[in-house]
Structures are given as structure tokens and as C-alpha cells.
Amino acid sequence: MEPQSRPLDTLNNARHKRVIVDLKNGKQITGELEAFDIHINLVLEDAELRSEGQTEKKMGKLFLRGDTIISIAISE
Amino acid sequence: MEPQSRPLDTLNNARHKRVIVDLKNGKQITGELEAFDIHINLVLEDAELRSEGQTEKKMGKLFLRGDTIISIAISE
Amino acid sequence: MEPQSRPLDTLNNARHKRVIVDLKNGKQITGELEAFDIHINLVLEDAELRSEGQTEKKMGKLFLRGDTIISIAISE
Amino acid sequence: MEPQSRPLDTLNNARHKRVIVDLKNGKQITGELEAFDIHINLVLEDAELRSEGQTEKKMGKLFLRGDTIISIAISE
Amino acid sequence: MEPQSRPLDTLNNARHKRVIVDLKNGKQITGELEAFDIHINLVLEDAELRSEGQTEKKMGKLFLRGDTIISIAISE
Amino acid sequence: MEPQSRPLDTLNNARHKRVIVDLKNGKQITGELEAFDIHINLVLEDAELRSEGQTEKKMGKLFLRGDTIISIAISE
Amino acid sequence: MEPQSRPLDTLNNARHKRVIVDLKNGKQITGELEAFDIHINLVLEDAELRSEGQTEKKMGKLFLRGDTIISIAISE
Numbered sequence: 001m002e003p004q005s006r007p008l009d010t011l012n013n014a015r016h017k018r019v020i021v022d023l024k025n026g027k028q029i030t031g032e033l034e035a036f037d038i039h040i041n042l043v044l045e046d047a048e049l050r051s052e053g054q055t056e057k058k059m060g061k062l063f064l065r066g067d068t069i070i071s072i073a074i075s076e
Numbered sequence: 077m078e079p080q081s082r083p084l085d086t087l088n089n090a091r092h093k094r095v096i097v098d099l100k101n102g103k104q105i106t107g108e109l110e111a112f113d114i115h116i117n118l119v120l121e122d123a124e125l126r127s128e129g130q131t132e133k134k135m136g137k138l139f140l141r142g143d144t145i146i147s148i149a150i151s152e
Numbered sequence: 153m154e155p156q157s158r159p160l161d162t163l164n165n166a167r168h169k170r171v172i173v174d175l176k177n178g179k180q181i182t183g184e185l186e187a188f189d190i191h192i193n194l195v196l197e198d199a200e201l202r203s204e205g206q207t208e209k210k211m212g213k214l215f216l217r218g219d220t221i222i223s224i225a226i227s228e
Numbered sequence: 229m230e231p232q233s234r235p236l237d238t239l240n241n242a243r244h245k246r247v248i249v250d251l252k253n254g255k256q257i258t259g260e261l262e263a264f265d266i267h268i269n270l271v272l273e274d275a276e277l278r279s280e281g282q283t284e285k286k287m288g289k290l291f292l293r294g295d296t297i298i299s300i301a302i303s304e
Numbered sequence: 305m306e307p308q309s310r311p312l313d314t315l316n317n318a319r320h321k322r323v324i325v326d327l328k329n330g331k332q333i334t335g336e337l338e339a340f341d342i343h344i345n346l347v348l349e350d351a352e353l354r355s356e357g358q359t360e361k362k363m364g365k366l367f368l369r370g371d372t373i374i375s376i377a378i379s380e
Numbered sequence: 381m382e383p384q385s386r387p388l389d390t391l392n393n394a395r396h397k398r399v400i401v402d403l404k405n406g407k408q409i410t411g412e413l414e415a416f417d418i419h420i421n422l423v424l425e426d427a428e429l430r431s432e433g434q435t436e437k438k439m440g441k442l443f444l445r446g447d448t449i450i451s452i453a454i455s456e
Numbered sequence: 457m458e459p460q461s462r463p464l465d466t467l468n469n470a471r472h473k474r475v476i477v478d479l480k481n482g483k484q485i486t487g488e489l490e491a492f493d494i495h496i497n498l499v500l501e502d503a504e505l506r507s508e509g510q511t512e513k514k515m516g517k518l519f520l521r522g523d524t525i526i527s528i529a530i531s532e
Contacts, residue, residue, distance in 0.1 A: 004091065005110060007117040010139055015460065024101070024144070025480070025526065034461060040117070040141055041463040041496070047529075063466055063528040065496055068480070070101065072139040073123075080167065081186065083193040086215055100177070100220070116193070116217055146175065148215040149199075156243065157262065159269040162291055176253070176296070192269070192293055222253065224291040225275075232319065233338065235345040238367055252329070252372070268345070268369055298329065300367040301351075308395065309414060311421040314443055328405070328448070344421070344445055374405065376443040377427075384471065385490060387497040390519055404481070404524070420497070420521055450481065452519040453503075 010074065011036045019044070020073040021064060031062060033072075040066030086150065087112045095120070096149040097140060107138060109148075116142030162226065163188045171196070172225040173216060183214060185224075192218030238302065239264045247272070248301040249292060259290060261300075268294030314378065315340045323348070324377040325368060335366060337376075344370030390454065391416045399424070400453040401444060411442060413452075420446030466530065467492045475500070476529040477520060487518060489528075496522030 014033050021029045021042065028051070031044025047062035048055045090109050097105045097118065104127070107120025123138035124131045166185050173181045173194065180203070183196025199214035200207045242261050249257045249270065256279070259272025275290035276283045318337050325333045325346065332355070335348025351366035352359045394413050401409045401422065408431070411424025427442035428435045470489050477485045477498065484507070487500025503518035504511045 005119070007111045007113050007119045007139055010111060010119045010137065023526065025482075026101075029527075035463045035466060037463050043461070043463045043466045059527075059529045061466065061530045063463055063530065065522070065525050065527065066141070067143065067523065068526045069141050070099065070144045071105075071135075071141065073135045074137045074139065081195070083187045083189050083195045083215055086187060086195045086213065102177075142217070143219065145217050146177065146220045147181075147211075147217065149211045150213045150215065157271070159263045159265050159271045159291055162263060162271045162289065178253075218293070219295065221293050222251065222296045223257075223287075223293065225287045226289045226291065233347070235339045235341050235347045235367055238339060238347045238365065254329075294369070295371065297369050298327065298372045299333075299363075299369065301363045302365045302367065309423070311415045311417050311423045311443055314415060314423045314441065330405075370445070371447065373445050374403065374448045375409075375439075375445065377439045378441045378443065385499070387491045387493050387499045387519055390491060390499045390517065406481075446521070447523065449521050450479065450524045451485075451515075451521065453515045454517045454519065 008036075008038065011040075011072070014072075014074045018075045020050075022070045022073075023064075023068050024070055025068070029059070029062065029064065031059075034061075037066075040069055042066070042069070042072075084112075084114065087116075087148070090148075090150045094151045096126075098146045098149075099140075099144050100146055101144070105135070105138065105140065110137075113142075116145055118142070118145070118148075160188075160190065163192075163224070166224075166226045170227045172202075174222045174225075175216075175220050176222055177220070181211070181214065181216065186213075189218075192221055194218070194221070194224075236264075236266065239268075239300070242300075242302045246303045248278075250298045250301075251292075251296050252298055253296070257287070257290065257292065262289075265294075268297055270294070270297070270300075312340075312342065315344075315376070318376075318378045322379045324354075326374040326377075327368075327372050328374055329372070333363070333366065333368065338365075341370075344373055346370070346373070346376075388416075388418065391420075391452070394452075394454045398455045400430075402450045402453075403444075403448050404450055405448070409439070409442065409444065414441075417446075420449055422446070422449070422452075464492075464494065467496075467528070470528075470530045474531045476506075478526045478529075479520075479524050480526055481524070485515070485518065485520065487515075490517075493522075496525055498522070498525070498528075
């Protein structure tokens with residue numbers, strides 16, 4: 001059995017990977033996870049606003065405030 | 077009478093078990109509980125968005141921010 | 153006159169008793185109080201979602217995040 | 229001029245008195261104030277849900293989470 | 305130029321004066337400021353719920369939880 | 381290049397100047413900034429509720445709770 | 457591989473650059489980032505309220521409270 005991991009370990013392992021972030025306002029943002037902190041503030045590279053699986057807007061480097069985030073899906 | 081337990085003990089005992097998470101936005105997510113912290117941030121493996129008992133979307137490894145969570149039902 | 157009690161004392165005395173929890177989303181959950189903490193995170197055993205006095209869904213062991221709770225009515 | 233009082237002093241003087249609590253969800257609860265803490269979590273005895281001056285439901289001993297409370301009117 | 309004041313100094317100078325409190329739920333309460341704390345929890349004496357400049361309900365001594373307050377207008 | 385400033389420095393430099401405050405409830409308040417603290421609680425002198433560029437109500441000395449504020453525009 | 461960065465490093469590198477800030481109320485503000493703090497309170501110079509890619513209002517020097525912010529897009 002592996003040692004018990006914490007949620008921030010999971011985010012740390014996701015650095016430089018593509019993530020899909022669902023926000024409380026119903027929007028979805030994808031991008032490469034560059035940085036995060038304990039408040040779950042994120043920085044994404046090549047961020048895109050997505051709608052029904054299509055890119056709606058390219059947003060470049062994007063700071064996301066943690067308290068607007070519902071979930072972060074991590075590619076593996 | 078058993079020693080008094082705390083809510084985080086219950087989450088700790090649920091590691092690697094299937095849980096059903098109800099979110100404040102009315103969505104329901106199921107998955108295997110991999111990690112949690114004191115803010116109730118969760119990491120689920122094989123997460124699925126559920127709707128009326130049916131899988132609506134497979135989401136893989138999913139970080140859930142604690143303040144979006146209403147309840148976590150634990151299989152036994 | 154009895155010594156002045158604090159709200160968490162009341163929850164402590166309610167352990168293993170049946171409680172009725174009203175949530176901010178308008179739902180009502182009943183169950184046996186197994187655990188709580190200072191954030192009013194709760195764990196209920198044999199939790200049930202109730203609607204108009206009827207059981208709508210059995211939820212088993214349930215972790216409830218404290219900030220979703222309005223009130224906890226305690227049977228005596 | 230009396231010494232400067234703090235809001236929690238007022239709640240302390242209201243112990244064992246009847247209070248009327250207005251909640252953020254628009255509901256009104258009355259009861260005898262048994263306990264409170266710095267988060268304004270309350271415990272009421274003989275709590276009643278009120279609607280237009282009429283008792284709508286008797287709730288017995290009731291824990292109210294502080295962050296759901298707008299105001300507490302105190303009988304004198 | 306007077307020494308730089310802080311917002312709580314202003315509340316302190318308003319003790320025993322009439323204030324008009326606007327709440328996040330759109331309601332307006334007037335009363336004499338008896339007590340406050342750093343959370344902006346207030347106690348008002350002779351509190352009245354106001355609507356369009358008219359007294360709608362007399363509420364006596366009233367504890368107001370700070371996080372429900374938008375603004376406090378101070379008579380001079 | 382000037383030394384790096386912090387947001388509260390900007391508020392400090394705005395003391396005794398006219399500011400326009402946008403609130404989360406959609407209202408706009410103008411006044412002279414008299415005091416602020418780290419929670420962005422403000423005290424305005426000669427505060428006015430504004431609507432479409434017109435004064436709607438004179439509010440005199442006004443305490444504004446920081447968590448109701450979206451933005452503070454500063455005249456220079 | 458570069459050393460691991462944190463979100464506030466990204467904001468620090470964005471000083472004196474143009475940013476696009478999306479707010480929780482659905483509004484969009486652009487301006488030059490002059491200052492920020494750990495709460496993500498911002499000060500923008502030459503701030504403008506934007507709507508559908510057009511300038512709707514010029515706001516000059518603008519303090520933005522951090523908890524109203526969803527995201528900050530950074531030009532490079």
C-alpha cells in the first residue's frame with residue numbers, strides 16, 4: 001500500500017500537464033498547470049475558455065483565483 | 077462504547093473506497109477517494125459525473141475544492 | 153443555575169442520538185450523529201434524505217461539510 | 229456613562245431569555261437562548277419555526293450555525 | 305491635518321448615536337449603536353425595521369451579525 | 381523604476397480624496413475617503429448613493445464593510 | 457526544468473504590464489497592473505470597463521478587492 005497522499009501532492013504531480021478546470025460560474029478553462037498555492041490559486045499556460053468541447057477563446061497565461069474553482073481534472 | 081471519533085477519521089477510513097460527493101452546484105460526482113485534507117479538498121480516482129443514477133461523463137483523476145462540497149456518502 | 157454551556161457541548165451530548173439537519177440548499181437530512189468538529193462538519197450514520205416527512209433516499213454513512221448546515225435539531 | 233459593552237456581552241445577558249432569530253434564508257426561529265460562541269453558533273431550547281406571527285413547527289432543542297444568522301432580537 | 309483614523313474609531317465615536325444600517329438582504333434597520341466588535345457585529349437599542357422611510361416593525365434590542373451588513377450611516 | 385507598491389499604499393494616498401465605490405449589490409457610492417483598514421472596511425465623508433451619474437441619496441458619514449466592495453476608483 | 461514557481465510570482469512578473477481581469481459579477485476590467493497583495497487585491501492604472509471588446513467606461517486608477525476576481529489574463 002502506497003504512503004497516504006494529500007490533495008496538494010496530486011496538484012504538484014500535475015505541473016506541466018494539461019488540466020481541465022470547472023469554475024463556479026459554469027465556465028470551463030483548460031491549460032497547462034504552471035503553478036498553484038495552498039489557496040488553490042492556479043496559473044495556467046495556453047489557457048482556453050471551452051464550451052461544449054470547442055475552444056471559445058484563447059486566454060494565454062492565466063491566473064485563476066482559487067475560490068472560483070470547483071474541480072481540476074488531471075490528464076495522465 | 078467506542079472512543080469518540082472525528083469527521084476526518086471517517087474520511088481517513090474511506091480512503092480507497094468508493095464515495096458519492098454532492099456539490100453545491102447540484103452536481104453529483106462518484107469516485108475512489110485517494111486523498112483529502114482539512115479543508116475537505118478531495119482527490120478522486122476514476123471520477124464520474126452522475127445524473128439520475130447514470131454516468132454522464134468520465135473525468136479520470138479529479139481534484140475537488142472543499143468549499144464546493146455539501147456531502148460525501150461512504151460505501152461500507 | 154447550571155454552569156454556562158457552549159454550543160459544541162450540546163453537539164457532544166447529542167452523539168449517538170438521532171438529529172435532523174437542515175441544509176442551505178433546502179434539503180433535510182436525518183441520521184445518528186457519530187462525529188463532529190469545530191467547523192460543524194458532521195458524520196451521520198444511517199443518513200436519510202427527507203422530503204415532507206418521508207424518506208426520499210437512504211445515504212448510509214454520510215460526511216456533511218459544516219458550511220452547508222443551517223441547523224441541527226436534537227432529539228431528547 | 230456605563231462602561232463600553234461588546235456584542236457578546238449582550239448575548240451573554242440574554243441567556244435563558246426568549247430570542248427571535250432571523251436567518252439568511254428568510255426563516256424566523258424563536259426559542260430560549262441556552263448557549264452561544266464567538267462564531268454566533270447558538271443553541272435554543274423549545275425552538276419554533278415562525279411564519280407571520282404563527283408557530284409553524286416545533287423543533288425542540290436546536291443548534292443554529294452562526295453564519296446563517298442575520299439578527300437576534302432580545303426580549304427584556 | 306488630523307491624525308489618521310481607522311474605521312473602527314468612527315464606530316467608536318458613534319456609540320449611543322442613531323445609525324442607519326443597510327443589510328445584504330435589502331432591509332434597512334435603524335437604532336442607537338450600543339456595541340460593536342472587530343467583526344462589525346452590532347448591538348442596537350430601540351431597533352426598527354424601516355421601509356421607504358416608515359417604521360415597519362419595532363425590534364427592541366437587536367444583535368446584528370457583521371457579515372450581513374453593507375453599510376452603517378452615522379448621524380452627527 | 382519606483383519601489384514596488386502594495387494596494388493599501390494606494391488607498392493610503394487616497395485619504396481625503398474623492399473615491400467612487402462599486403458594491404456587490406450593484407449600487408455605487410461616492411465620498412471622501414476618511415479611513416480604511418486591512419479588511420477594506422472604509423469610512424467615507426459626504427457619502428452619496430449615485431445612480432446613472434445623478435445623486436440619489438445623501439448619506440453623510442458612512443461606514444462600508446469591506447466584503448461588500450468590488451472596486452474603489454480614485455481621483456487624481 | 458525551471459524551478460517551481462508560485463502564482464504570486466506570476467503576478468509579480470506582470471507588474472507594469474496590461475492585464476484583463478474577469479470579475480464574479482460578469483464584468484471585465486483591463487488596465488496596467490501596479491500593485492497586488494496576497495489576498496489578490498489589485499491596483500490597476502488606466503483601468504477600463506470593457507464590454508464585447510469595446511471600452512465602456514474609463515476608470516483611471518482602480519483598487520479591485522481580491523474576492524471579486526475570477527481570473528487575471530496576462531499579456532506577454
